[in-house]
Amino acid sequence: MVYLVLIFVCLFVCSFQLDVEVVDLSHTIGPTTISVPINPPFNFTVLERNFNERYRIWIEGNWFGMSEHTLTHVDAPAHMSMGKEYINEIPLEKLIGPAVVLDVKRKAEMVQEYGISITDLFDWERRFGRIPDGAAVIMNSGWDRRYPHPYAVFNTRNISNLETYRVPSWTFEAADWLLTNRRVIAIGVDSPSVDFYSGETLPVHRRIFRDSVIALEGVANLDSLPLHGATIYIPALKLYKGSGTPTRIFATFPKCRSFLHKLKK
Numbered sequence: 157m158v159y160l161v162l163i164f165v166c167l168f169v170c171s172f173q174l175d176v177e178v179v180d181l182s183h184t185i186g187p188t189t190i191s192v193p194i195n196p197p198f199n200f201t202v203l204e205r206n207f208n209e210r211y212r213i214w215i216e217g218n219w220f221g222m223s224e225h226t227l228t229h230v231d232a233p234a235h236m237s238m239g240k241e242y243i244n245e246i247p248l249e250k251l252i253g254p255a256v257v258l259d260v261k262r263k264a265e266m267v268q269e270y271g272i273s274i275t276d277l278f279d280w281e282r283r284f285g286r287i288p289d290g291a292a293v294i295m296n297s298g299w300d301r302r303y304p305h306p307y308a309v310f311n312t313r314n315i316s317n318l319e320t321y322r323v324p325s326w327t328f329e330a331a332d333w334l335l336t337n338r339r340v341i342a343i344g345v346d347s348p349s350v351d352f353y354s355g356e357t358l359p360v361h362r363r364i365f366r367d368s369v370i371a372l373e374g375v376a377n378l379d380s381l382p383l384h385g386a387t388i389y390i391p392a393l394k395l396y397k398g399s400g401t402p403t404r405i406f407a408t409f410p411k412c413r414s415f416l417h418k419l420k421k
């Protein structure tokens with residue numbers, strides 16, 4: 157009875173969207189920042205961290221440098237598709253949308269290089285309805301717990317050899333079906349790549365970019381989101397001719413949804 161009353165109060169408040177939960181979907185950059193070793197290492201250099209005699213106040217300022225494709229980041233279509241959009245050319249409307257979370261944690265535990273399949277997309281639609289227009293569809297394989305340990309993230313014993321990396325990702329068939337039959341703004345993963353490293357042609361990246369859609373890689377903390385009903389924000393840096401950028405991705409959802417989410421668990 158008390159439960160029921162609580163649920164009704166919650167739904168009532170929900171209907172007014174009085175309050176939202178905000179979830180950070182990004183990993184922290186530095187001091188254990190990783191990216192594939194073909195990139196120059198992350199560089200954080202203190203320029204000033206002292207009492208400034210001129211202004212008579214404490215001042216801190218730093219220099220940082222890293223690959224565009226570091227930790228939680230966005231890939232622009234130009235990353236692997238000549239003539240397609242650079243990151244500064246993606247309109248903001250294509251950086252906000254409904255978050256669709258594909259929870260495949262159990263499957264990814266059992267299968268090395270688990271790939272999101274068309275069945276995973278159908279399963280989501282059976283529970284929640286058609287994948288909404290403008291959605292960002294993201295795999296939650298439980299990979300974010302492995303950050304920031306490079307050997308665990310890339311699941312390898314030889315970090316210098318990309319071909320030995322074994323991570324969960326998307327099958328080409330699922331990405332192709334999604335892009336052909338639904339209208340999405342982004343395809344994402346909590347692992348470091350939307351393609352398997354063991355493949356040679358990066359088919360998923362190329363298929364995504366062909367449709368001027370962006371890829372999200374290294375998305376964190378997806379367990380804190382409901383599988384549907386959240387809105388994702390992807391505030392990529394407006395980097396001129398950038399092929400991607402590290403991004404503080406986050407999401408919001410009505411607070412009572414989180415309450416109902418917990419009840420269901």
Ligand SMILES: *[C@@H]1O[C@H](CO)[C@@H](O)[C@H](O)[C@H]1NC(C)=O
Pocket residue numbers: 199200201219221
């Ligand atoms: C990091 O950046 C600083 C400032 O540009 C530079 O002086 C330094 O050589 C860089 N360090 C490395 C390891 O590249």
Ligand SMILES: *[C@@H]1O[C@H](CO)[C@@H](O)[C@H](O)[C@H]1NC(C)=O
Pocket residue numbers: 314315316317
């Ligand atoms: C690791 O990979 C690199 C690059 O392919 C190779 O040169 C090296 O021999 C490998 N190390 C081991 C221990 O297998």
